Amino acid sequence: MAVSVLANVSLNEEGFLTDPSVWNEEIAKALAEQEGIELTEKHWQVIRWCREAAAKTGASPTLRQITTGTGLSTKELFELFPKGPAKKVAKIAGLSKPEGCI
């Protein structure tokens, strides 16, 4: 499925959408599949929160913003989105790579 949904979607070299406006739930599922993640309701809760946060601030949320905002622990986020949850959620949620750190 991933291949067909993503066939017409342009990604940058790190796998982020080059045009975030094309994002939809099907694309999210396909991007998650590429990361080896099957999206559950809990994943969606995080994805939705991150999209709302990004719409408000104009930037992808940091890990600490996600834990503060969703009430999930860092450990839980690592279980949902292994190895770098902030970056992975951003990718699946069609947001830009989190800057967070300067």
Add this chain to the structure above:
Amino acid sequence: MKTLLILGAGTGGTMVANKMAKQLDPQEWRIIVVDRDEAHHYQPGYLFIPFGIYTQRDVVKPKRNFLPPTVEVIFSEVEVIEPEKNRVLLRKGNQALNYDYLVIATGSDIHPEEIEGMVDGGWNKNIFTFYNLEGAVKLADFLKHWKGGRLVVNIAEMPIKCPVAPLEFLFLADWFFTERGMRDKVELVFTTPLSEVFTKPRAAKTLGGMLEAKGIHAVTDFNIMEVDNAKQVIRSYDEIEVEYDLLISIPTNKGDEVIQRSQMGDELNYVPTEKHTLRSRDWENIFVIGDASNVPTSKAGSVAHYMADVLVENLLRSIEGLELLPKYDGHANCFIESGFNKGLLIDFNYEVEPLPGKFPLPGFGPFSLLKESHANHWGKMMFRWIYWNVLLKGSETPFESQMSMAGKWV
């Protein structure tokens, strides 16, 4: 009589106090500065203390010496800021201070207690930080007698104050142990939550190459969950373990707790600030400088310095009822000490990452950018004198507030 109240007499607050004292009519305005601590610390100097290059005496001086005599200084903890009442409550004598304008310069500090196990057993025994004076001094004592082993530098979480300092520590450690003839007995390891060794791609490539050349092993994407001091490992959220004999921690950095008590901050107690004007996003008569703000640039003295000019101009414009100017561009620069009397210089802003080239500085430069040189090292060592004698007093420096592309190779 109107009141300009400045909270914090660190790098940012001191510069604003000096600059504003020159601008405001003392018949019309009183300037009050509040700080909990009477000692001013030259924080960039902490880095050199563990290696015996600086001592405590080189980095601490009385705050009062750097503030103009016309400024009233109160040494007290701030209990709470009440922006809707234009009032600040102090802990000392339960004093209330009303203000017309407020400048928040309360800085940031480390919070080792945020990481499970960090302060439980090994803190200041085989786990140290050089991000405060006490830690740097204790580490200096420890290193005098250390016989070698596995030294791990860990960044817990971004953002941190002076993001190049952990790398500088490793470069200096490589030099220090080489000088002492024991480099072969020391393994140097760097763990970072970032995917590269630094936040900005081109600089990360240069600095990553330097770590490799010096035999320093980097572990990236390492998000520390806990310190297991019984097993002497740090463990990440994805269960990767890194062994240490000596752990150098850069713990979570947060804004001051008064920001949290006043419910004026984000999740790390940084005050939401308009990034180009430096006014608070929520309050028209509040400005924010330095580490205390949430603007997306480095938390560093150079940043506070460049912010000060823009902040003062906008504060004066606001008093005059004029529009604020969006002049702060995120400008930051830092000398990066790389050991063996060499250093690098990086210069960047919100939009432009550190680039190679030359940094023209009238009277001193040019300095090489993103490249090791002896001149950059001497620039860094000279900077302490500039800091104490020129910068804090708000005097003119040859550094421009806005970043320039002159000399940079794109």
